[in-house]
Amino acid sequence: MGKTLVKPGQKTSEKLKEPEQYRVILLNDNYTTMIFVVAILMEVFHKTVAEANRLMQQIHEKGWGIAGTYNWDIAVTKAEQVHAAAESNEYPLRCIVEPI
Numbered sequence: 001m002g003k004t005l006v007k008p009g010q011k012t013s014e015k016l017k018e019p020e021q022y023r024v025i026l027l028n029d030n031y032t033t034m035i036f037v038v039a040i041l042m043e044v045f046h047k048t049v050a051e052a053n054r055l056m057q058q059i060h061e062k063g064w065g066i067a068g069t070y071n072w073d074i075a076v077t078k079a080e081q082v083h084a085a086a087e088s089n090e091y092p093l094r095c096i097v098e099p100i
Contacts, residue, residue, distance in 0.1 A: 026065050
């Protein structure tokens with residue numbers, strides 16, 4: 001009936017793949033304060049104060065920085081959290097999600 005039965009102890013040839021990973025990249029702008037970016041990095045991405053400050057400086061200097069690497073669902077959720085927090089605080093902070 002379309003179902004494949006596997007007997008106990010029988011080996012299967014199917015291998016499970018690791019889920020694809022995605023980067024959440026914060027983008028620099030000229031309006032969002034550095035303090036707000038650090039707060040986002042600590043609250044949404046669980047960075048330490050030192051990590052958040054270092055990453056904020058990189059975003060400021062390079063124009064972007066990788067806030068974290070996650071599976072699709074988590075990456076999109078974190079991006080939505082960033083956008084919601086930025087909007088509620090009237091900042092234009094943006095981030096993108098891209099595959100590795």
